Amino acid sequence: MTDPLRPTIPTDEQLVAYLDDQLDTEQRSHIDAALHDDPALSLRLQWLARSNLPFKDAYEELGKQAPTDRLQAMLDTLPSPARPALNRRWFLAAAAGLVVSSVVADRLFLGWQLSQKKSNWRGLVADYMSLYVPQTLEHxxxxxxxxxxxxxxxxxxxxxxxxxxxxxxxxxxxxxxxxxxxxxxxxxxxxxxxxxxxxxxxxxxxxxxxxxxxxxxxxxxxxxxxxxxxxxxxxxxxxxxxxxxxxxxxxxxxxxxx
Missing domain, CATH: 3.30.200.100 (MucB/RseB, C-terminal domain)
Incomplete structure (x- = not known):
């Protein structure tokens, strides 16, 4: 049973929207409080902020595999403008809907990197190493x-x-x-x-x-x-x-x- 007094953990999409300054004051305050209380969430936000993943390339690759007719029909039902601006928040939502709703954003992006361009294993390592400081290893x-x-x-x-x-x-x-x-x-x-x-x-x-x-x-x-x-x-x-x-x-x- 969910505890109604326990704050919900922000999703990756919400964290990306937070980084892109696309949240209202109440939503930002909720994430600020969660970051203050959860060091692991702060580390996750830092990873997303530092991530240098090829969002545009990944989107184009997924687009080649997408059921375009069905997607276009879905877009036609939306109020104008039908398609939001292509930013990180839009890509996270679109990619999750196109591939599988339970796949989180980092698994999608990193999985695409590793399976589509094997040389990008170096990118995975660099993302990980960018979080290291001397104190990580000293003891x-x-x-x-x-x-x-x-x-x-x-x-x-x-x-x-x-x-x-x-x-x-x-x-x-x-x-x-x-x-x-x-x-x-x-x-x-x-x-x-x-x-x-x-x-x-x-x-x-x-x-x-x-x-x-x-x-x-x-x-x-x-x-x-x-x-x-x-x-x-x-x-x-x-x-x-x-x-x-x-x-x-x-x-x-x-x-x-x-």
């Missing part, structure tokens, strides 16, 4: 026994043979190795703490696209160096200068390809 255990246990989990999921000695980098402290997963696709994240530049991560997932040389990009104001071997795609991401990241990537690639 994690750093003993070798813990690291080896964490690396065994990665090895079993991704067919690797990792060890702390192979992953050691000058000046950086290895803090954690863990498996993330989205839509059944495992992504390993090996996180370091750089005393100058803060959190940095080596990430890897399976890939069948063959070996590829080093390439660079920027995501969420972080530098990314990425490459691939015959079975895996790799990336280093952090606030370190790109030249430093590439030097570290060369060291890691030489060790991990053996």
């Amino acid at each position: 994690l255990p750093g003993d070798e026994a813990t690291q080896r246990a964490q690396l065994r989990t990665i090895d079993s999921r991704l067919g690797l043979n990792l060890a702390p000695a192979k992953l050691a980098l000058p000046r950086l402290e290895l803090k954690r190795a863990q498996i993330l997963e989205y839509e059944g696709v495992p992504i390993a994240q090996i996180t370091y703490l750089d005393p100058t530049h803060g959190p940095m991560a080596l990430c890897v997932t399976r890939s069948n696209k063959g070996s590829r040389p080093f390439a660079h990009e920027r995501r969420h104001d972080m530098n990314v160096v990425f490459w691939a071997d015959t079975e895996h795609a790799w990336m280093l991401i952090g606030h370190n200068p790109v030249a430093d990241l590439e030097d570290m990537a060369k060291v890691l690639r030489s060790r991990l390809s053996v």
Whole structure:
């Protein structure tokens, strides 16, 4: 039974409308109160605010799969103007209605990214890493026994043979190795703490696209160096200068390809 005195948790669509300043004063006050009382909701709002997902591209891709005749008939029944302006709030509502009403917005967007453009696994990692600060990692255990246990989990999921000695980098402290997963696709994240530049991560997932040389990009104001071997795609991401990241990537690639 629902407690009538307990405030309802804002949906992703409401949070996006909040970010887009499309709520009235009462609605904003309700979300302000919820954010004040719920740290997890505040983190969710921060993720939505920082998210750099291709809303227009995703909408166009979904549009190709949509039952256009039926949708047009539905739009014709709406008062003028029939179609609202294409903004994030409209896309969230339209996409949820076109695909399945129970799918939340982040699952739709991230799922589309991962299934439609495999290279965008780096975008998922960058979205996650953008929330990291040094305090996220400072108090994690750093003993070798813990690291080896964490690396065994990665090895079993991704067919690797990792060890702390192979992953050691000058000046950086290895803090954690863990498996993330989205839509059944495992992504390993090996996180370091750089005393100058803060959190940095080596990430890897399976890939069948063959070996590829080093390439660079920027995501969420972080530098990314990425490459691939015959079975895996790799990336280093952090606030370190790109030249430093590439030097570290060369060291890691030489060790991990053996």
